[in-house]
Amino acid sequence: MEQDIIFYTNPYSRGGIVHWMLEELGMPYQIEYLEYGKSMKAPEYLAINPMGKVPAIKHGEVVMTEAAAICAYLADAFPEAHLAPALSERGDYYRWLFFVAGPLEASFGLRTCGIEMTPEQQMQLGCGRPEQVLDVLADAVRGRQYIAGERFSAADVYVGSHIGWGMQFGTIDKRPEFVTYWQGLEQRPAHRRSMEQIEAAMARFPFPGT
Numbered sequence: 001m002e003q004d005i006i007f008y009t010n011p012y013s014r015g016g017i018v019h020w021m022l023e024e025l026g027m028p029y030q031i032e033y034l035e036y037g038k039s040m041k042a043p044e045y046l047a048i049n050p051m052g053k054v055p056a057i058k059h060g061e062v063v064m065t066e067a068a069a070i071c072a073y074l075a076d077a078f079p080e081a082h083l084a085p086a087l088s089e090r091g092d093y094y095r096w097l098f099f100v101a102g103p104l105e106a107s108f109g110l111r112t113c114g115i116e117m118t119p120e121q122q123m124q125l126g127c128g129r130p131e132q133v134l135d136v137l138a139d140a141v142r143g144r145q146y147i148a149g150e151r152f153s154a155a156d157v158y159v160g161s162h163i164g165w166g167m168q169f170g171t172i173d174k175r176p177e178f179v180t181y182w183q184g185l186e187q188r189p190a191h192r193r194s195m196e197q198i199e200a201a202m203a204r205f206p207f208p209g210t
Contacts, residue, residue, distance in 0.1 A: 147160075
């Protein structure tokens with residue numbers, strides 16, 4: 001699949017996950033930076049993502065939104081990058097990629113909004129308490145270099161990004177399991193390249209709300 005990749009993002013967004021993933025691919029891509037409340041809500045971009053949010057990509061005629069889905073799609077679209085396990089070995093890959101996209105994102109989003117779930121609400125929502133989510137995730141990375149087997153994968157991009165950002169901003173405890181896992185990922189050349197580009201873009205775009 002040799003079509004151009006167009007990457008829609010903002011430097012203060014979850015687009016950083018996809019940015020890292022694109023650098024791991026080693027394929028050319030075009031970046032379109034969008035501003036919150038302006039170009040992100042313009043009709044041209046709403047035709048790409050009606051939710052008016054980033055990240056999103058366009059790969060030929062394929063449009064993808066949602067960071068976890070984009071990572072999984074790119075890993076399959078470019079198998080030569082070896083960023084997804086063989087189909088018969090994808091149990092942990094899918095499990096932890098979508099565990100973080102689902103229960104972790106939901107439970108921490110509720111907490112950020114000041115909502116502490118009652119036991120009844122936990123049953124209704126199914127995402128669990130943040131402490132429970134972190135206990136499960138800590139068990140998953142304990143003693144492992146990679147989350148889904150013996151090789152680095154797109155799941156490490158997604159899970160690692162959340163753990164790294166969470167520890168940086170204080171939403172995730174710096175448990176030894178998380179620190180060790182993240183230290184094995186953050187110095188990857190592709191991650192460093194994406195961070196350099198993000199930091200350069202931050203100098204061009206104001207922080208949202210300022």
